[in-house]
Amino acid sequence: MEKRRKVSNPLALAVLVYLMAEPMHAYELGRRLQEHGKDRSIKYNRGSLYMVVEQLRKAGFVAERETVRDTQRPERTIYGITEAGRAELYDWMRELVAVPREEYPSFGVALSLLAVLAPAEGAGLLGRRLAALTEQAEEVRGVLRQAGEDQVHWVFLAEERYRLALVEAEIRFAADLAESLKDPTYERAWQRMREDMT
Missing domain, CATH: 1.10.10.10 (Winged helix-like DNA-binding domain superfamily/Winged helix DNA-binding domain)
Structure with missing residues (x-):
């Protein structure tokens, strides 16, 4: 606790x-x-x-x-x-x-409410997120490369290695989610849900 x-x-x-x-x-x-x-x-x-x-x-x-x-x-x-x-x-x-701590990142909030967006819009926004995440991953890889050249001890790079692992995991997740949003069965289900709400 x-x-x-x-x-x-x-x-x-x-x-x-x-x-x-x-x-x-x-x-x-x-x-x-x-x-x-x-x-x-x-x-x-x-x-x-x-x-x-x-x-x-x-x-x-x-x-x-x-x-x-x-x-x-x-x-x-x-x-x-x-x-x-x-x-x-x-x-x-x-x-x-x-001790793992429950954290509440803003992306998690957006994911919990993602169904409010049209599937195509959600997929497009995730595409933009993927581009930004890819840039972040490259930036961290650059930091790690430079640190290796500077012979920085690995323990001082733990936070950057963790950051890279998280970004790479999020890239995989966002890419899979974007593909799922393009599934025609989800599109039809979303349309029905929207009709029920109006």
Whole structure:
């Protein structure tokens, strides 16, 4: 069963991981997250990053270490992970890796209501989705190729390999569904259903 957490934003988990490596200020955290491509897996902006750091501080998972100031930049607070933050990080990671979570992606919602669209329109829209998914798959393959050339250790590519597996599975699913929508028996059933509704 999923635990109720004091701070449950996935960005908070990334912040804890990065602060475990070394204390830093929020601006540096944001730079590293972007540099390491975490913005491909975690949705955030500078404002949300600062907000999450503050939530983690209030929860006792991070603490202010020092405030630095140089003449070029505004004052910056350096944060470090606390023992409570370390315990939360490991507990949260173990839960996320071990326990499947029910998620509600918007495509799943659209699929649950797909019968509202005419079969030909649905098939056409799925064709557009397939084109976009194919581009995404190529982009991820490019990231993986480049990482291989750069000799990035495989464990740091797990999220990209997972992303590719999901995209490839969705491509197969969408292609099969688009073909099913073109079946004349479905077209006739859809027409009858539409007539019954009017």
